[in-house]
Amino acid sequence: MGTSGRRVGRPRAAQRPDSGLSPRDELLTAAAELFTTRGYAATTTRAVAERAGMRQASMYHYVSGKEELLAALLESTVTPSLALARHLLAEDAAPAESRLWELCRTDVELLCGGPHNLGGLYLLPEVHTERFAGFHAVRAELKDTYRQLLAATAVGGALAKSELDLRTDLVFGLIEGVILVHRSDPERPVSAFAEATADAALRIVGV
Structure with missing residues (x-):
């Protein structure tokens, strides 16, 4: 739900430093x-x-x-990766392997970066309800972009559809699985973690 047409300036419960946020x-x-x-x-x-x-x-x-807040937070973990994925998919001058690696690395940094582990919200049972269909639609589009990049690699292009689907599931599952690993070791440097995960994803692909 947006703020269009709404008035601003409701009373505050307590005076807080101006954060600059809406x-x-x-x-x-x-x-x-x-x-x-x-x-x-x-x-x-x-x-x-x-x-x-x-x-x-x-x-x-x-x-x-609460549901609107949760939906917005969930979508905020996916939409930046989807924007990058669309860009990488269109940038076909670069090798598909390097573009897939970059998407994996950036996606992990997004899921594990920031002051809060928002990726952990994926595990909530409430997320599987119809109210969060928007999040699931964006997530499905992101996963399909992973599939297209994987198919564009030398290895992926030779795979049967069933095998391509399986490897896409494994790669996407690995990326989202970092949520649990990061939660168990939040002090792990995110950049190194993201690069190692991207390397592992390409091994799954067979590169």
């Missing part, structure tokens, strides 16, 4: 912190509003509730 982005930042530390089910809308420095009633001026 009220909606402040709510998303607060939700990211609370969902990943306290848990989604245990986080109330009141807690999110208070963490963002506004009254609970004011929160509904910007979002409809």
Whole structure:
């Protein structure tokens, strides 16, 4: 739900330093912190509003509730990777192997970077409901781009469809699986972790 047509300037519950964020982005930042530390089910809308420095009633001026915040956070972990994937797919002058490696590396950095492990939200049972169809649609498109890049490699181009699908599933599963590895060792340097994961993904492909 966007903020188009809405008025701004609702009263705050407490004075907070000006973050430079819009009220909606402040709510998303607060939700990211609370969902990943306290848990989604245990986080109330009141807690999110208070963490963002506004009254609970004011929160509904910007979002409809927790589900909208979770949906927006989930999509924020996928849409930048999808934009890069589309760019890499169109950049056919570069070898497909290097483009696939770059997508894997960047995707891992996105999932594991930032102050909160938003990728961990993928594991919530609530995410499998119809309310999050938008996230699943974007995720499916990203996975299809992985498949197209894999098919464009020398090895992938020689695979039968069933084998290509299997290797795509394995590569995509590896990338999303870093969520659990990173959560168990959050101090691991993300850049080195991302490069090692991209190397492993290309080994799965057979490059």
